[in-house]
Amino acid sequence: MVIGAGVIGAALAAQLGGGGRGGGADGGGGTGRRVEVWLLDRGAPGAGTTANSMAWINAHSKTPRHYHELAVSGMRAHAALARNTGPAAYAGAGVRGSGRGWYRPGGALRWASGGPGLDQLRQTVARLREWGYAAEWIPVPRARELEPALRIDAGARVAYFRDEAAVDPEPFVAHLLAAARAGGVHVRTGAEARVVGIDTAGGRVRGVRCAGGExxxxxxxxxxxxxxxxxxxxxxxxxxxxxxxxxxxxEAPTLLAHLRPDAGGGPPLTRMVLTPRLHARPLAGGRVYLEALDLNDEVDRHTPADRVAALARELHARAHDMLPAVASSAQLVGGRVCTRPLPPDDNSIVGPHAEVEGLYTVVTHSGMTLSLRLGKLVARELLTGRETPELAPYRPDRFVR
Ligand SMILES: Cc1cc2nc3c(=O)[nH]c(=O)nc-3n(C[C@H](O)[C@H](O)[C@H](O)COP(=O)(O)OP(=O)(O)OC[C@H]3O[C@@H](n4cnc5c(N)ncnc54)[C@H](O)[C@@H]3O)c2cc1C
Structure with a gap:
């Protein structure tokens, strides 16, 4: 029984369907063991945090080293899934595919012009290079060539992370759910599928009670x-x-907004871009996703709607500086606050609970990056009953109540 059909539950269900053979989720080898699997969600699949994620696929700021390696495995899993799926996997008008898929390779550009932002970028690039990650400094003209929509200060230092990517959450979750269903997973969603009780007897899980009475x-x-x-x-x-x-x-809630450019607004944005004042990425239909780390500090789930709207306008103003042609022809849509699942030490929480046999948790920030890798490792652990060393640092019992 998988409770929650966000990217994490959907990726796990895709792996559990078909006995961990991947059910088309990534084509990886599994146990071949058949189990009956249910996937329940109180809403529409992927409509929670997943729908609003920036969904940058990266291992950029993941520490310590084991967490970085987990994220790198997540990046590789995304690239492999796209390769194995073929043209249908690729989003964005382009040479690779239909444009209606979810995967946007092309790397990420990050720059800073001085001060603490540049110091931090230098440290990140140095650490990542030491850890064997693709991180390189490129001249500003090269960055402009890669992303003609951008206005980059002539004095900026630009780093390019060529193996990073982005995914479009909606088609990605749809692919995972299709794989889960093809593997025989029973999917129930909507108000009646909200889990309101987990029945236990003799210290172990016996069943799950839903709001609909089942x-x-x-x-x-x-x-x-x-x-x-x-x-x-x-x-x-x-x-x-x-x-x-x-x-x-x-600090779990974050602010985001979308821009919807008019046709003819200049060259589109094609990859992830990160500056000290704004993070941006392309979305389906030419839209652009906007987020700024400092503005996240201004919001929580109780922030009044007019304040959220004002902060979204500030994101749009910053986009005018960074993406002038795109932003000036674009409407601001969907300024909103969305909540991240944020473990206190920033690392994933994955594993069984000693309190109740059969109860298991998978929750993480960076879930878009980690989904495929965690889905595979957790499915293997659940289906074989053997602990996976790669998951050892993330057990729930590292926290004491
Ligand atoms: C603004 C923002 C930017 C982000 N940027 C990135 C990024 O660039 N890269 C990255 O890798 N990650 C990023 N993340 C994090 C990532 O999006 C999340 O880690 C991931 O989406 C979490 O997925 P999830 O499936 O755990 O949660 P969710 O998507 O929230 O799914 C959980 C599901 O559980 C269901 N549920 C809850 N309670 C019940 C119940 N009682 N019964 C039944 N169903 C229930 C909900 O309806 C929901 O659908 C970002 C997050 C945010 C908010």
Whole structure:
């Protein structure tokens, strides 16, 4: 039983369907063991945090080293899935595919013009190069050639991370769900599928109760409920600490906005771009996603709508500086606050709970990057009963209630 059909639950269900053979999710080898799998979500699949994610596929700021390596494996899993899927996997008008897929390779550009932003970028590039990651300094004219839509200060130092990518959440989750269904997974979504109880007896999971009144028998329940995971795990008496998404001043909520350019607004943005004042990436239909780390500090889940709208306008203003032709012809749409599942030490929380046999949690920030890799490792662990060393640093019991 997988609770939550965001990117994490969907990736896991795709792996569990067909006994961990991947069910088309990544074509990786599995156990071949058949189990009956249910995937439940209180809303539409992928409509939670996943839908609003910047979905930059990277291992840029992941520390310590083991977490970096996990993220690099996640990046490789995305590239492999796109390769194995073929043209249908690729998003964006271009040479590779239909444009209606989810995967946007092409790397990421990040620059800074001085001050602490440049110091931080230098440190990041040095660390990543030492760890064997593709991180290089490129001249400003080369960056302009790669991304003609951008206005880059002549004095900026630009770093290029060529193996990084982005995914479009909606078609990506749709692909994972199709793979899960093809593997025999039963998918239930909507208000009636909201999990309101996890039944236990004799210290182990027996079933899951839904708001619609149905109880689905289960000997394993995997909590993939994103920022609501602590509440779902608590239904069985287990402890999962996340930075509380609902608390005033919480750092888990973030601000984002979309721009919808008019036709003829100059060259489109084609890859991830990160500057000290703005992060931007292309979305389907020529849209552009905007986020700024410093503005995230200004919002929580209680921020009034007019303040959110004003901050979204500030994102648009910053886009005028960075992407002048795109931003000046674009409408601002969808300024909103969205909550990240944020473990207190920033690393994933993955594994069984000693309190209740059969109860398991998978919750993480950077879930877009990690989804395919975690889905594969967790499915293997659940289907074989053997612990996966790669997951050892992420066990829930590292936190004490
Ligand atoms: C603004 C923003 C930018 C981000 N940028 C990046 C990035 O660039 N790269 C990256 O890798 N990651 C990024 N992330 C993080 C990433 O998006 C998340 O880690 C990921 O989407 C989490 O997926 P999830 O499946 O755990 O959660 P969700 O997508 O929230 O899915 C959880 C699901 O559980 C369901 N659920 C909850 N409670 C119940 C219940 N009781 N019963 C049934 N169903 C339930 C919900 O309806 C939901 O669909 C970003 C996040 C945000 C908010």
């Amino acid at each position: 109880t689905v028998p289960a000997d394993v329940a995997v909590c993939c409920a994103g920022w609501r995971t602590p509440a779902v795990a608590a239904l069985a008496g287990a402890y999962v600490p996340l930075v509380p998404g609902d608390a005033p001043g919480s």
